[in-house]
Amino acid sequence: DAGVTQSPTHLIKTRGQQVTLRCSPISGHKSVSWYQQVLGQGPQFIFQYYEKEERGRGNFPDRFSARQFPNYSSELNVNALLLGDSALYLCASSLAGQGVYNEQFFGPGTRLTVL
Amino acid sequence: GQQLNQSPQSMFIQEGEDVSMNCTSSSIFNTWLWYKQDPGEGPVLLIALYKAGELTSNGRLTAQFGITRKDSFLNISASIPSDVGIYFCAVPLMDSNYQLIWGAGTKLIIKP
Numbered sequence: 001d002a003g004v005t006q007s008p009t010h011l012i013k014t015r016g017q018q019v020t021l022r023c024s025p026i027s028g029h030k031s032v033s034w035y036q037q038v039l040g041q042g043p044q045f046i047f048q049y050y051e052k053e054e055r056g057r058g059n060f061p062d063r064f065s066a067r068q069f070p071n072y073s074s075e076l077n078v079n080a081l082l083l084g085d086s087a088l089y090l091c092a093s094s095l096a097g098q099g100v101y102n103e104q105f106f107g108p109g110t111r112l113t114v115l
Numbered sequence: 116g117q118q119l120n121q122s123p124q125s126m127f128i129q130e131g132e133d134v135s136m137n138c139t140s141s142s143i144f145n146t147w148l149w150y151k152q153d154p155g156e157g158p159v160l161l162i163a164l165y166k167a168g169e170l171t172s173n174g175r176l177t178a179q180f181g182i183t184r185k186d187s188f189l190n191i192s193a194s195i196p197s198d199v200g201i202y203f204c205a206v207p208l209m210d211s212n213y214q215l216i217w218g219a220g221t222k223l224i225i226k227p
Contacts, residue, residue, distance in 0.1 A: 033213045042203050042217030043158070056214045090157050094213060101148055104213060106157025
């Protein structure tokens with residue numbers, strides 16, 4: 001069975017540009033969470049979606065937005081990129097919106113570099 | 116805001132040695148999680164702890180949920196080369212929720 005997939009693997013953008021990152025959850029999983037991981041730090045929660053509805057949002061500016069599609073895949077959009085947005089963006093999928101942590105799996109991430 | 120203090124930041128160990136790392140907070144949590152992240156990959160859950168005082172093992176890994184609910188420990192016995200990586204503690208911001216807050220990680224390096 002395929003795990004969580006994310007695309008693209010790597011991405012280079014310049015300041016002010018916009019970026020869209022994509023995540024396909026494990027088949028049957030209905031919840032997707034997004035995290036930002038700056039080099040040398042732990043992940044920081046950005047969004048959680050369950051059944052296409054936003055269930056939670058971390059302390060990130062409105063430049064960050066996300067959505068979940070009927071097939072449960074998800075996109076994370078970041079507008080007006082800043083140098084500080086350079087990070088590994090992780091997607092995690094889970095069966096449900098509840099905290100059964102051994103049923104949550106992370107993708108390999110998208111490495112975003114902003115120049 | 117809520118913060119997890121994870122130590123040590125990095126560890127250089129010989130193969131076969133035992134390893135200990137810990138995570139503390141000024142806040143009380145009802146769940147403590149330990150993850151490992153290898154280069155180029157996402158974190159993988161190692162152990163989940165749900166009860167204060169709980170001691171749980173997963174092979175050579177043992178983790179404990181502190182009695183005060185403000186800390187947790189992870190021990191690795193008889194380390195092997197594949198133990199190299201970054202270990203993170205994490206807690207849910209709210210019960211039954213995937214909104215996790217994470218420590219800064221402990222990087223484990225095996226001395227050649």
